[in-house]
Amino acid sequence: MGSYIFRRCIRRLPGAVIHAVPIPEPEVTVGFGSREQIGPICKALGAKSVLLVTDKTLFSLGFHEKIVGSLKAEGVPCAVFSDISTEPTTDIIRAGRQAAVDCKADCIAALGGGSVMDSSKIIAAGAKKPNKSVSRYLHKFDFIKGKTLPLITVPSTAGTGAEYTVGAVVKNSKGVKNSTVVVGLDVRHVVLDSELTVGAPQSVTVWCGIDALSHGLEGVLSDVKYNEDDMKKSSACVRLVMENLPVLLNDPGNIDARQKMALAAFYGGNAINKQLAGYIHACAHSIGGLYHIPHGKAIAFCTMPVLDMLRDVCREKLAALSVYCGTAKDSDRADIAAKKFFSALKKLLDDCGLEKGCAALKKEDYPKLLKMINADSINYSPPKTFKNSEVIGILDHIAKGE
Ligand SMILES: [Fe+2]
Incomplete structure (x- = not known):
């Protein structure tokens, strides 16, 4: 499972298999x-x-x-x-x-x-x-x-x-x-x-919302054959969370925003079914499993560090998503549009008041986590297979909250 060559060779297999299900x-x-x-x-x-x-x-x-x-x-x-x-x-x-x-x-x-x-x-x-x-x-x-x-x-x-x-x-x-x-x-x-969901504690609303967003985001970025309808739903999932989670931070009883978050989560389910997840989930499953961190919280720790490592390979998709989400203009250059999406997503995570960095993450656990992440990653068709050194780099960023 740990071999980079092996993981790279089978990278597109899960995406092909899921289409047979x-x-x-x-x-x-x-409705309420x-x-x-x-x-x-x-x-x-x-x-x-x-x-x-x-x-x-x-x-x-x-x-x-x-x-x-x-x-x-x-x-x-x-x-x-x-x-x-x-x-x-x-x-x-x-x-x-x-x-x-x-x-x-x-x-x-x-x-x-x-x-x-x-x-x-x-x-x-x-x-x-x-x-x-x-x-x-x-x-x-x-x-x-x-x-x-x-x-x-x-x-x-x-x-x-x-x-x-x-x-x-x-x-x-x-x-x-x-x-x-x-x-x-x-x-x-x-x-x-x-x-x-209207009476849910704010931490549950936040963690669940970030989890839903990650499903849409990893769906958009995955290297899986998709149809336009699925891509639209995955993009809509991201946009709905980016628009409505901030509303709920200030106004938890807002029914319209609650309803839209429920729809985002449903679209995120479609993304998992048709486009699979990726390294954000592989890292979150491993870190969450080892340190008993709730899934949504672990996802929040892993989102920016993984996305940052995919910045170059996914530039065009991130730029299109940025325009769709209203964080960039059509006329923006792809790298600028992608950068604007990064900034908007980082601001959302900051506004959610999440802890900066995963304090539980220890260097001595890196070998174990590396094995776990590599093993979990082969269930998905991510846009890129990470080398061990890249996964270590991601773990460093997760620990520091960069
Ligand atoms: Fe998830």
Whole structure:
């Protein structure tokens, strides 16, 4: 995994493979309180029994009640499974699958953050074959015969894009995280309800927002064959965050900005599905994993140092993105336009009040991190394969916050 030549040779492979995976094409409902539409949505799908999957916190806050009420009003039976924890394990997935079997669910509604979304994907896959070992759903690719149970997803954060991504991360029985691509995932409807994010702590809003932005940004920059619609969505993801995250820093209750951030996160999910991530994520996964730093915070540490290393190779794309985001004019030279985008993004990160530099990052951990970053990077098709010396340079910048 560590060989630069090997990594460079296979750089475009993940981008080619991901195009062979069927991607769901869900309908989208947007609006404050829009989860009350789930009853009519499920009725229209012909659902006879719905399992609502959520986590303990959202359940205790009663956020599921509007969904249960709307299903009841439409005469669609519903059971609730609310045992999802921060990091889902095979035991919890097994219990969730049993709940789906017990209520004869023919549709799964998922209300929550990335963990609930990922758990629900495996539950929707596993419910079709309840006697199969859950661990067998945690291979690199999980091929479902036909499709999973249909899913209606309602994200409670505006960041991961997991409401629609085909990947799922679940801990196996040994506590090791497995990343699985669910081939045959059937997300039918995504409901973007800003009422769920309006009371979020500012740190969650910021970290999730920066995470969403990084999905769009890495999508734009990735070396993957794309169509114009996907590129537009990835660019829109970046612009929506750059325009609306500053609004939320001063006015957290701004519903319009909340709704646009939810849309940005959804577009970011499209970027992950169709264009993959890159070195910002490879570094953030490794640093976040080693030092137990939340994903969005780790992304914030890694964004500028990685982007800086891609400055030359991605100049044209960054210039076009800068014009699209309104940070540069059409008439600006490419290097000037790209520089303006850098400045605007750096200002956004500064305005978010994030820590300057990752204090946890230690030089003695560099060899371990180098291995982790190189290994993770081969899951993506980044615009450039970094040499070890370049990754070390990035780690230095992350540590200092440059
Ligand atoms: Fe991410």
